[in-house]
Every structure is written in structure tokens, then in C-alpha cells.
Amino acid sequence: MIPVAFDYEVAESVDHAIELLGQYGDESKLLAGGHSLIPIMRLRLAAPAVLIDLGKLENLRYVRDGGDHLKIGAMTRHRDLAFNEMVAQHCGIVGYTAGLLGDPSVQHRGTIGGTLSHGDASGDMPSVITALEGSIVVQGPNGERVVKAADFFQDYLVTDLGEQEVVTEVRVPKLNGNTGWSYKKFSRRSQDWAMVGVAAVVERSNGSIGSARIALTAMGATPLRATSVEQALSGAPRDAVAEAAQSADEGTSPASDSAASAEFRRHLARVWTKRAVEEALSR
């Protein structure tokens, strides 16, 4: 229950963090909110030799208007997003989900950059950012690059991040008045991780469905788009939802574990996709 001893460095800037990552290499890890990393260090499932703390980088804690999108600094805490008015107005699904995951104390510490970088397929925010077709701004020794969510999550706990790279910002589109959203998370007890989660962003058009983007939590090694449901819903009438949702688990590869069997997860994905799309259509 006590982590293996490590050295501790405080990053004074993003450039400094990159420099420290270069200096210590793969022995080191960035520390943001610590709410994924410290639990696994306590269990000694991770034992980095050096922690590089991003905690002082208050300049990475912001929500800004980027015109057609919002820019969210990587060190923005979940709880900041849950109470942010610009987020509520333009991209409510992000604030809603940030206020849903874990509990208030977890939300006071955990960051959006941390949850995306960790790349846990049971994490709620990765599928929300995937459904939004958001992007992730990454800084490294050779400057900055912008990675689409679809390219960022690569495998279980594996992202596109290079060894010396730091996530600095997350960009999400502003949703217009015709676009509704929903995030549905199913778990047995409050505060648990999702057994299955469904993020839906649905555009309405003349009383029917214009387009739907749906991403699934905990249905594979990364967030997965429910592509066949999306195709079936494109331009479809509203009453097509129930049938379309029947293919929500197509192309997924959920795990069987102590929380749920793969078969149950497939069932949940179908049921909650229907409910998520219906809720998105109504809001």
C-alpha cells in the first residue's frame, strides 16, 4: 500500500516538463491529478523511478472560446468542467461527464489531460471526446501537433503520445442548437467505473435524424464508434432508433471480467445506445 520510492521533480513549464522527460526517459512519468497513477503506484502495479509533477502548471487550467470550438487546458480539473458555464452552454456533454465520473473529491484532483493520456477504455471522457470528434494538442521536443481523438487512443492504456510528449490542450466542437447529446453510464454501484458507457451526439434535421456519432466505453481496448448504428441512423426517421441500436455491439470486443461478462456487455451496449440516442434527440 506504500508506493516504491521515487524521485520527484516539479515542472515549472511545459518546456521544462519535456526537458525532464528527455533527461529521465522511460523511467519517469508525468503526474497530473494523480487519480489514476497514485492508486496503481500504491498497488505497485507501476513503479516509476521519477515523477514529474505538472501540478504547478496553472496556466494549463482553462476553458477558452476558440470560435467554432472550445479549448480546454490539460490541467483543467474534472470539477472545473462540471461547473463551467461556457462548457455547459456549448458542449454540455463534457461538463456532464466530468461531474459524473468518480466523486467530487476525485473530480477536484483529476484532470482532463490525465484521463485522456491514461487511455483507460473504461474511462468516461475518452469516449465522450471520441463521439465529439475532438482533438488533443500534444507538445514535444519538436513542437506541437494536433491529434484527432480517433488516432489518439491506440490500445488498452496505450495512446499516440511519444515518450517525451505532454498533452497541453483538448479541443471540442461547440454544438449548435440542432445537436443533442447524451452520456449513459451503466454500473452497479455509484462511484464505480462504467460496465458499459455510451456517448451520443445527434444532429436533428427537419424532424428526423441528420447524423449520429456514438462512442462506446468499455467495449474494447479503446473507445469504439458504433459505426453500423451511425450509418443506420444517418437521415433516418426518429422511430428508427430502436432497431438501429440492435447493432451497437457489432465490431466490438468487450472483455469478460468480475464486473460483467462479454455477453452482458454486448446486451448493455444495445440497450444503452437506444436510450442514449433517444435522450440526445430530446435535448
Next chain:
Amino acid sequence: MRRIKLSVNGVTYEHEVEPRLLLVHYLREGLNLTGTMVGCNTSNCGACTVLLNGQSVKSCTLFAVQADGHEITTVQGLQSNGEWHPMQTAFHENHGLQCGYCTPGMILASVSYLKENPNPNEEEIREALEGNYCRCTGYENIVKAVQQAAGQTS
């Protein structure tokens, strides 16, 4: 070892600590502030809840070095001038505890939440305390206590 300087319950402390020292162990063993409990040590139960710059955090999920330069309040720092904090009084008057093990965390999580939402309804109070487990009371009187404190402080 790393030198940290922080304020705990209004007192400034400076110590050399090992980076891997969890804040809860620093408080309990370093400062002898044993009002802060360790329940699960897996970040779930909330017995170790303290305020970091006024916001609830789980002190088993923070290294003491991360609190460098910040302000910590534990249950032992809630009273002022010998008077209990209204949340402490409300827990007392509503019998919001049995064994008392969860109580410091419950009280601090509730104090933190009322700053964010001064007039919560019952459901919101239950949601806000989802990260704090009580194995005794069944939560009823805890929720009543928070409702009473909300009435007093709003």
C-alpha cells in the same frame, strides 16, 4: 528527501519528507493529526478526506509533496474560537454518526460541497457524498445533518 512548506489548520509547517509519503500519513504520523482516518487506502471510502485550498480531496491519493505551498484543513481545524463549525453541530444534533470512523471525512466532504452548492436537495446531497462510505448509519441522519447545516449557512 524533499523540503515542503504548507499550512495545516492555519499553522505553517516545514518538513523534509520522502516523495512517496502520502499526505494522510504525513498528517497522522508527521503532525499527529489523527482525526484524519485511513479506511480503504484504495481511494474509495473517503475516510481520509481533507480540504486542500477549501476543496475536498482524498489525502490517501495525494503525496505530501503535492501539498507543498498549499493550505490543508482537517477535521481538527474546522472549529473557530472554540466553537464548532455548523456542520459539526449538525452532525452532533442529528446523530449523524455511530462509530464515528467515517465522520471526519463526511463532515469535510459536506463542508466542501455546500460551498459549491449552498442549497442542495436530498438527492444532490446523496450524490455529493457518493465517495464517502459509512458502514453504520445507513446515511439517513448524515443526510439530515447536511440539510440542517445547509439551512443554517445559506
